[in-house]
Amino acid sequence: MPLGALRPSPLVEQATDRLRAQITAGHWPVGGKLPGETTLARELGVGRSTVREALRALAGAGLVRPRHGAGVFVIATEPVEDWPTRLRRAAVTDVYEVRIGVEVQAARLAAHRRTPEDVEALRAALEGHRTAAAGDDAGFVDADIALHAAVVAAARNPVLTGLFAEFVPVLREGLVTLLDLTRLRETDPGTGDDTHAALVRAIADGDADRAATVLLGELEGTLRLLRAGE
Missing domain, CATH: 1.20.120.530 (GntR ligand-binding domain-like)
Structure with a gap:
C-alpha cells in the first residue's frame, strides 16, 4: 500500500501520523524492518530530515527501535502510555x-x-x-x-x-x-x-x-x- 505524498505542513507531525497508522494497521509487523529513510522520504514526498524526526517520535512512543547498522525495526503496534x-x-x-x-x-x-x-x-x-x-x-x-x-x-x-x-x-x-x-x-x-x-x-x-x-x-x-x- 503506497504511503502517498503529504500536504505542505506540518510535515513532521503528518509523517509521524502516517507512519504510525501504517504500523498500527500491521503494514509493518512487529519485528519487521521499516524501509530506509530515502525510500520513506520518497513515498511521503518529504526530505530525509523530516523522516528522521518522525522516526524519533515513533521511537519515543515505543513503536520502533533503531539498530545500529541494521535499520529501524517495529517493536510494538500500540504506543506506550506515559x-x-x-x-x-x-x-x-x-x-x-x-x-x-x-x-x-x-x-x-x-x-x-x-x-x-x-x-x-x-x-x-x-x-x-x-x-x-x-x-x-x-x-x-x-x-x-x-x-x-x-x-x-x-x-x-x-x-x-x-x-x-x-x-x-x-x-x-x-x-x-x-x-x-x-x-x-x-x-x-x-x-x-x-x-x-x-x-x-x-x-x-x-x-x-x-x-x-x-x-x-x-x-x-x-x-x-x-x-x-x-
Whole structure:
C-alpha cells in the first residue's frame, strides 16, 4: 500500500501520523524492518530530515527501535502510555488505593524527619484548610490537597513528593465530584478538621505510628465514599 505524498505542513507531525497508522494497521509487523529513510522520504514526498524526526517520535512512543547498522525495526503496534496519561485515564478509586500507600509511608517519615519549618508549614496549611471551609468545594479541596502535600514534603523524600504531585489532578477532580455528590459540607463545612489536626499534632510530636494510623483512617474513609459513589 503506497504511503502517498503529504500536504505542505506540518510535515513532521503528518509523517509521524502516517507512519504510525501504517504500523498500527500491521503494514509493518512487529519485528519487521521499516524501509530506509530515502525510500520513506520518497513515498511521503518529504526530505530525509523530516523522516528522521518522525522516526524519533515513533521511537519515543515505543513503536520502533533503531539498530545500529541494521535499520529501524517495529517493536510494538500500540504506543506506550506515559505515567501521567495512565493516571488521567485511571479510576479515582484505583489512584486512591495507591495514594494510601504513598501518604501513609510519607506520614511515618515526616514524623521522623520533620523540621521546625515543616511543622510551621503544616500548621499554616491546617489554618488554610480551616479558612477554606467558608468557601466553595473546589477551594476546600485545594486546601485539603495543600495540607497533604505539606505532609509529603515533610517526609523529605523526592520520590514520594513526585508521586504525590502526579496524583493531584486525578485526586482533585475526584474529591470535588465527591463533595458535590455527597453534600458532606452542607452539615459540616470543615469536614475532616479533627482528623487533620490530629495528623499535624502526631507529626509535630514525632509519633510515626499515630500519624500513620490517623492518616490511614482518613484516607480509607474517603475511599469508601468514593467506592459507594461509583
